[in-house]
Amino acid sequence: MSKSPESVAVVGAGLVGSLIALGLARKGYKVTVFDYRPDSRDQSSGKTNLRSINLAVSARGIDAMRYVDEDMSKEALKGIIPMYGRMIHDTKGKQESQIYGLFGESINSIDRAKLNESLYDQIDKFNKLNGDLKIELKFKYKVKNVDLKGVPTVVCVDPQGSDKETDVVKFEYDFIIGADGAFSQVRSSLQRYIRMNYSQEYIDMCYLELYIPPGPNGSFSIDPNHLHIWPRKDFMLIALANADGSFTSTFFGPWKLTESLKEPKQITEFFTTNFPDAVDLIGIDKVVECFTTYPKGALMHVTCNQYHHQDKCIIIGDAAHSMVPFYGQGMNCGFEDVRILLQLLEKHKGNRTDAFEEYTKTRHEDLKAILKLALDNYNEMSTKIGYSLF
Structure with a gap:
């Protein structure tokens, strides 16, 4: 008799949540994704509050997508436009090109909302090809908290209920991944169970x-x-x-x-x-x-450490390290989180305790450095890069 696949709840259907859902499903996990927003592809839902600052997709982000699925990566990144340097505009309208490298190095511009919707389309495509092991997308489910005392449980506002405070629905899983952004409910819940160092500025x-x-x-x-x-x-x-x-x-x-x-x-x-x-x-x-x-x-940045509780819950993406956008690495770091976590789960043969512990231990210093670079780069972008023109 075959063993049932482990179940995982991913809280947050943004870019990082969608990618980790695809990655886990491809490794045989039964995945459910929760998000308080409606499906942005549904025209009747109106404009969502997905941030629309364009994204700069770098090699680390593309590599993470390729790790999840090469064909999916090609499909989702169809709309990217390579940027080979900065174009600096002075107050007279004069422009000066500052090329990134000598050998055609580039970063890539892509629309955030369109990339997110493309990942939803990839989830739909995965579901059509995989009968029983489907990724369930639960839109319009606002997560209030997660309960980690016993069986990991996601507690949501009941979308059919009349009282948003008392009418809740609960769902049990083998483990939970928080990819629910800078104001993460999963992180807030996690702080009740571990000695998490946390700062928000x-x-x-x-x-x-x-x-x-x-x-x-x-x-x-x-x-x-x-x-x-x-x-x-x-x-x-x-x-x-x-x-x-x-x-x-x-x-x-x-x-x-x-x-x-x-x-x-x-x-x-x-x-x-x-x-x-x-x-x-x-x-x-x-x-x-x-x-x-x-x-x-x-604009804010969030740092915290540690990122997990036992084998029950872990946070990734902005939930763990929200950064200001001036270094262009927020999404790329989130996608890299996905790749590293998936690789560690594979390395430890599905032993989540060991995988989560190694993730927290090895990932934190890298993330601290990138958060600092993001802040430092604002000063460079707003002042230093324009000196030759003024």
Whole structure:
């Protein structure tokens, strides 16, 4: 009589949660994924709150996807655009290219939401090819906590219940993986069971998304194969290309400055003075609309140690190490978490206690270093890289 596959709950259906679900299922685990959001592919669900800052996919992220499945990686990464360097824009509109390497090295731009939906499509494809061992996606299930006293249990708000505080449903698994982001409910629950060192810090910086539309016939208005940066010391603008000819642009600035830009006249003067060529690309009316109506996002970083409790629960991705976006490695680190955890489970022949302990021991120092680099790189992006132009 064959042994039943071990069951695992993945909390969080973002990029990291989706990839670990695929990786575990391919190794024979029975996987259920929980997320409080609706399926973003469902048009009737409206706009989700998935972050839409474009992602820079590096070799470490691509290698992790290839480890899970080579064909899946090719399919999911169809829309990437290689960026071979930075394009620095000064206040006069002059541009200077700063190439990353001598041998054509690049990082790649990709739309966050489209990559996430592509991973959902890969889950659907996996399910069609694997009759009994399917990945179950439980959208609209808000996880309140996880109970690790006995059998690992996910406690969710009952989506059919009338009282969001008292109406709950519970699901038992062999183990739980928390991939539920910087405000992780799994991490919060985990802290009740282990002596976790934990810190959370907001930086005095917010972000606001802008948009550069495609040119005529879907053409690119600026070079798509560069990360475009408008460095202005205390604030900056960046832009990354999308496959449809558009660019996702993001303004980063101190909260005090950003919140002081309230009136259309102020916003117009600020942008035409500091980003004249970007105004031509975005359109000043659209800039004003974004500043007066769009939400502004906070930036924070989270560190913690350790990442697991016995063989029952472990956290990965932003749940374990949320970082500011200035080094372009947040998702790549999360994907690398997936690869390393899967490799350790294989190394220890499914012994989760040993795999989780080695993961915490070996992963923490690397993550601390990358978190620091992410903070340090903001100073470089906003100031140092523009010195040759000013």
